[in-house]
Amino acid sequence: MVSLPGGLTAPPGGAPGGALLGSATRHSAVRCLTLGLLTTATTAVSLLLPTALGRALDALLTQSSGATRWVLWCTALVLTLAVLDACETVLGATTNARVTAWLRGRLTGHVLAVGPRAVGRFGPGELVARLVGNAAQAGTAPATLAGVLAALAAPLGAVVALWLIDPWLAAVFLAGVPLVAAVLRAFARNSSACVARYQDAQGRIAGALSEAIGGSRTIAAGGTADKEVARILRPLPELSREGHRMWHAQGRAAAQAVAVAPLLQVGVLAMAGVLVVQHRMSVGELLAASRYAVLATGVGVLVGQLSGLVRARASAQRLAEVLDEPATDYGTRHLPSGRGRLELRGVTARRGGRTVLDGVDLVVPGGSTLAVVGHSGTGKSLLAAVAGRLADPDGGEVLLDGVPLRELDRSTLRREIGYAFERPALLGTTVEDTIGFGDPPPPPHRIRAAARTARADDFVRRLPHGYGTPCAEAPLSGGEAQRLGLARAFARGGRLLILDDALSSLDSVTEHHITEALVRHTSGGSRLVIAHRASTAARADVVVWLDGGRVRAVGPHAELWELAGYRGVFGVGDAGGAGGAAAYDGDGAARGGEAARVDVALGGEGEFDAVSPTEGGDSR
Numbered sequence: 001m002v003s004l005p006g007g008l009t010a011p012p013g014g015a016p017g018g019a020l021l022g023s024a025t026r027h028s029a030v031r032c033l034t035l036g037l038l039t040t041a042t043t044a045v046s047l048l049l050p051t052a053l054g055r056a057l058d059a060l061l062t063q064s065s066g067a068t069r070w071v072l073w074c075t076a077l078v079l080t081l082a083v084l085d086a087c088e089t090v091l092g093a094t095t096n097a098r099v100t101a102w103l104r105g106r107l108t109g110h111v112l113a114v115g116p117r118a119v120g121r122f123g124p125g126e127l128v129a130r131l132v133g134n135a136a137q138a139g140t141a142p143a144t145l146a147g148v149l150a151a152l153a154a155p156l157g158a159v160v161a162l163w164l165i166d167p168w169l170a171a172v173f174l175a176g177v178p179l180v181a182a183v184l185r186a187f188a189r190n191s192s193a194c195v196a197r198y199q200d201a202q203g204r205i206a207g208a209l210s211e212a213i214g215g216s217r218t219i220a221a222g223g224t225a226d227k228e229v230a231r232i233l234r235p236l237p238e239l240s241r242e243g244h245r246m247w248h249a250q251g252r253a254a255a256q257a258v259a260v261a262p263l264l265q266v267g268v269l270a271m272a273g274v275l276v277v278q279h280r281m282s283v284g285e286l287l288a289a290s291r292y293a294v295l296a297t298g299v300g301v302l303v304g305q306l307s308g309l310v311r312a313r314a315s316a317q318r319l320a321e322v323l324d325e326p327a328t329d330y331g332t333r334h335l336p337s338g339r340g341r342l343e344l345r346g347v348t349a350r351r352g353g354r355t356v357l358d359g360v361d362l363v364v365p366g367g368s369t370l371a372v373v374g375h376s377g378t379g380k381s382l383l384a385a386v387a388g389r390l391a392d393p394d395g396g397e398v399l400l401d402g403v404p405l406r407e408l409d410r411s412t413l414r415r416e417i418g419y420a421f422e423r424p425a426l427l428g429t430t431v432e433d434t435i436g437f438g439d440p441p442p443p444p445h446r447i448r449a450a451a452r453t454a455r456a457d458d459f460v461r462r463l464p465h466g467y468g469t470p471c472a473e474a475p476l477s478g479g480e481a482q483r484l485g486l487a488r489a490f491a492r493g494g495r496l497l498i499l500d501d502a503l504s505s506l507d508s509v510t511e512h513h514i515t516e517a518l519v520r521h522t523s524g525g526s527r528l529v530i531a532h533r534a535s536t537a538a539r540a541d542v543v544v545w546l547d548g549g550r551v552r553a554v555g556p557h558a559e560l561w562e563l564a565g566y567r568g569v570f571g572v573g574d575a576g577g578a579g580g581a582a583a584y585d586g587d588g589a590a591r592g593g594e595a596a597r598v599d600v601a602l603g604g605e606g607e608f609d610a611v612s613p614t615e616g617g618d619s620r
Contacts, residue, residue: 018313018316019320020103020138020316020319020320020323021138021141021142021312021313021316024099024102024103024138024139024141024142025099025141025142025145027099027102028095028098028099028102028142031091031094031095031098031142032095032142032146034091035088035091035092035095035142035143035146036146036149038084038087038088038091038146039088039146039147039149039150039153040150040153041084042081042084042085042088042150043150043153043154043157044157045077045080045081045084046081046154046295047154047157047158047161047292047295048077049074049077049078049081049291050161050287050288050291050292050295051161051288052070052073052074052077053074053284053287053288053291054282054284054285054286054287054288055070055073055284056070056071056073056074056284057283057284057287058282058283058284058285059284061283061284092143092146092147093143095142095143096139096140096142096143097139099138099139099140099141099142100135100136100138100139100140101139102139103135103138103139103319104131104132104135106323107130107131107135107319107322107323108131110322110323110325110327111127111131111322113327113328114325114326114327114328115328115390115391116385116390116391117325117328117391118322118325120351121325122322123207123210123211124207124210125203125206125207125208125209125210125211126203126204126206126207127322128206128210129202129203129206129207130203130318130319130322133199133202133206133315134199134315134316134318134319135315135319137311137312137314137315138312138313138315138316138319139312140308140312141309141312141313141316144305144308144309144312145309147305147308148305148306148309151305154295154296155295155296155297157295158292158293158295158296159173159174159292159296161288161292162268162289162292162293162296165281165285165288165289165292166271166272166275166280166281166289168271168275169268169271169272169275169289169292169293172264172267172268172270172271173264173267173268173293173296173297175267176263176264176267194242194243194245194246195242195246195310195311195314196314196317197238197242198239198242198243198246199314199315199318201235201236201238201239201242202239203318204235205232205233205235205236205239208231208232208234209232212228212231212232264293264296264297265290265293265294265297268289268290268292268293268296269286269289269290269293272285272286272289272290273286328389328392329406330406330408330409330410330413331404331406331407331408331409332407332409333403333407333408333409333412334408334409334412335400335401335403335408335412335416335495336401336402336403337401338366338400338401338402338495339366339367339401339495339525339526340364340366340367340400340401340416340494340495340496340525340526341363341364341365341366341400341401341402341526342362342363342364342387342398342399342400342496342526342528343362343363343364343398343399343400343402344360344361344362344363344383344386344387344396344397344398345361345396345397345398345399346359346360346361346395346396346397347359347360347361347362347383347386347393347395347396347397347398348360348393348394348395348396349379349382349386349391349393349394349395350394351382355549356379356382356549357379357382357383357386357393357549358548358549358550359395359396359550360383360396360549360550360551361551362544362551362554364526364528365526366401366495366525366526367525367526368526368527368541368542369526369527369529369539369540369541370526370527370528370529370540370541370542370543370544371529371530371531371536371537371540371542371543371544371557372384372528372529372530372531372543372544372546373531373532373537373543373544373545373546373566373569373570374545374546374547374552374569375547375569378546378547378548378549379546379549380500380501380530380546381500381501381530383530383546384419384498384500384528384530385500386398387496387498387528388405388417388419388496388498389405389406389413389417390419392406400416400417400495400496401495411439414438414439415492415494416494416495416496416525417494417495417496417497417498418489418490418492418493418494418496418497418498419489419497419498419499419500420482420485420486420488420489420497420498420499420500420502421485421500421501421502422482422500422501422502422504423478423481424481424482424484424485424488424502426471426476426481426484426485428471429470429471430465430467430468430469430470430471431460431463431466431467431468431469431471431474431484432444432447432467432468433471434471434484434488435447435450435451435456435467435484435487435488435491436488436491437488438488438492442491442492442493446491446493447467447487447491448467449490449491450487450488450489450490450491451467451484451487453486453487453490453514453517454483454484454486454487454490454514454517455483455510455513455514456480456483456484456486456487459480459483460484479506479507479510482502482503482504482506483506483510483514485502486499486502486503486514489502493525494525495525495526496525496526496527496528497525497526497527497528498527498528498529499527499528499529499530500530501530501532502530503515503529503531503533503536504532508535511533511535511536512535515535515536515539516539527540531543532570533570534557534561534570534572537557538557538558540557541556542554542555542556543555543556543557543560545560545566545569547565552565553566
């Protein structure tokens, strides 16, 4: 359990959230310190006011010459309270905004540093919910903490003031303090778990909503809007239940405080009345004692402040869970001269407890084009991600020109490896910014040359402002968006270009032209293409056939086409030649009970190597 002010506790696992809030507070240390001083000053003035009122009353009753002076003191204290309260409100709001902005900046930077792994673990909707809602709630923590400290300081100061007036007054009040502490402790314990579950349900709703927005066309086409609404709002009863529990805990604590506070106040006033009758107190001191009794029993204010602090800490814990996901580590090495020779050595990758890539060994010679084919779910996209270190393998190693990708510094890695995706994110203000997206951006002439290579130049020039057209004002088809993504990859250059199904939305003619340009890519580097069309595979130097996360066959497309299983990848039946490729039979199984190694020489640069699992069977 984590300690809160006043000896209260937070739920287990709150320490990382507390550390995050500590960092946020230190980031705005000057503002938080000023806010703390303001709350301290407000509390001090609040504690001085009852004494001044009591003295003014005694002076008025005795017609003392000092009555006017005490009345002026009371007026000054009231005005000071008003000014301090206004300053505290403004500074509290600006501090909340500043801390929230810092938390969002840190979370956003960390999510991008982690990369696709963060989205895979939490989901885009959940990340947005934490970035927007939880960060805003956690951002209130410093101001709320200052409020809690002030709410604690006021009762403590009031008890001291009662003691200074007469120790019996403080003794009567302190007799009821254990009951007040029990009320606050029960509230903190009951509300913490409710708040955590409430925020978790909110995150699941946000995640489902994000999925539905992304699939809005499918939902509209399927006429399943009502079902999707029900799916999105499925956690709503849980949200309502936890919300009721949360507010019920706060309401119960407030009600108990309201029941306890008057008893303590009556006890203090009764003792004060006895002391007045015994002439041990003045009437003014009785007034001051009554005001201090009210301040000392300000449990309702403390309950509200504690409720805000509990919610802030629960939100900070959800942010800390994201920050606990380790960012991608980069090395310091640079690449030697080379043409982009890519090696995968025993690469194994798991997702969701399932082995997607299983001991893949592969060599892509520098300057060559390799197509990767296979049925859906065989690990093609994961192989593409591992090859460019958008994901790290769970086992094995990936090297580029002899250097492990983990040891490359970030700028070298991202400069030398380019990507194009099936659904490219069109980031950037204008179309030109989108094509040149990256650090550093390529020069304008290279951007336009890349657009021509990707067959995007014609439709870009037809846009209202050509390359200067804002992306938001450029209605693009799926194929046009893919061509912009391809142009971005071509503009980046580098030793290795990876196309992850980046030709799927193109018509056959455009795909033919781009594939031909890809094979003749002027950078001189290697190309790794995830292919779903036989025509794309046919233009590659060599094809790797993935099946069940393993390399089943490697060879030129013309030879692999004689295998019935290979033709089945492209939805083609058993018609066609039956000749084997690289010692594989008609179903793609190598003869014998041992691994078969396939070496295909290309231009003297190197070899494509693959080790595939084998089964018994007749060889060709």
